[in-house]
Amino acid sequence: GAGVSQSPSNKVTEKGKDVELRCDPISGHTALYWYRQRLGQGLEFLIYFQGNSAPDKSGLPSDRFSAERTGESVSTLTIQRTQQEDSAVYLCASTLGYNSPLHFGNGTRLTVT
Amino acid sequence: EDQVTQSPEALRLQEGESSSLNCSYTVSGLRGLFWYRQDPGKGPEFLFTLYSAGEEKEKERLKATLTKKESFLHITAPKPEDSATYLCAVQVSSKLTFGKGITLSVRP
Numbered sequence: 429g430a431g432v433s434q435s436p437s438n439k440v441t442e443k444g445k446d447v448e449l450r451c452d453p454i455s456g457h458t459a460l461y462w463y464r465q466r467l468g469q470g471l472e473f474l475i476y477f478q479g480n481s482a483p484d485k486s487g488l489p490s491d492r493f494s495a496e497r498t499g500e501s502v503s504t505l506t507i508q509r510t511q512q513e514d515s516a517v518y519l520c521a522s523t524l525g526y527n528s529p530l531h532f533g534n535g536t537r538l539t540v541t
Numbered sequence: 542e543d544q545v546t547q548s549p550e551a552l553r554l555q556e557g558e559s560s561s562l563n564c565s566y567t568v569s570g571l572r573g574l575f576w577y578r579q580d581p582g583k584g585p586e587f588l589f590t591l592y593s594a595g596e597e598k599e600k601e602r603l604k605a606t607l608t609k610k611e612s613f614l615h616i617t618a619p620k621p622e623d624s625a626t627y628l629c630a631v632q633v634s635s636k637l638t639f640g641k642g643i644t645l646s647v648r649p
Binding site for chain 1: 545575577582584585590592630634638
């Protein structure tokens, strides 16, 4: 079946603009995660959804970052007033549940100029 | 704070030269340890989950093992197509904490 789909695959934006990143998880996966991967760095946890609720948003770097999930499906990560340090690959993953492996999309590469 | 350290940062092998990648961790209440493979421009691809010390899992040329403090990913007779970044991650609560990864390059 289809895997996790993320769009756009690449996004170049000017400093100060807002961006929206989209994630379509695997159908039936109740949990959804967002991670950030800076060049040469490991994956940095941002937020976790169980259904449409976000019980753990401890990784969001600032109040410029927000995320929502609707219909226990699609999720959107929004970054307001982008800064150059926001440049990274943003990865989404979904899973059936606790202790099940995460299945990742190919990410959105965000470049802030 | 949960910590995951992978070593070495990079590893270059000749085709057929077996080796091991290390993942050491400091966590309270490990629920699972995961290994992923990541190719350039792609998301991580799941390889293995290990749940308890002494557990081993194998897939083709890869074998993962787990102790109370570390995990090893053993690569037997690697091929150039095994070149990738290998990530390990630990699960304590609802989220996975990842190491920085080991970049493996296998020369033909």
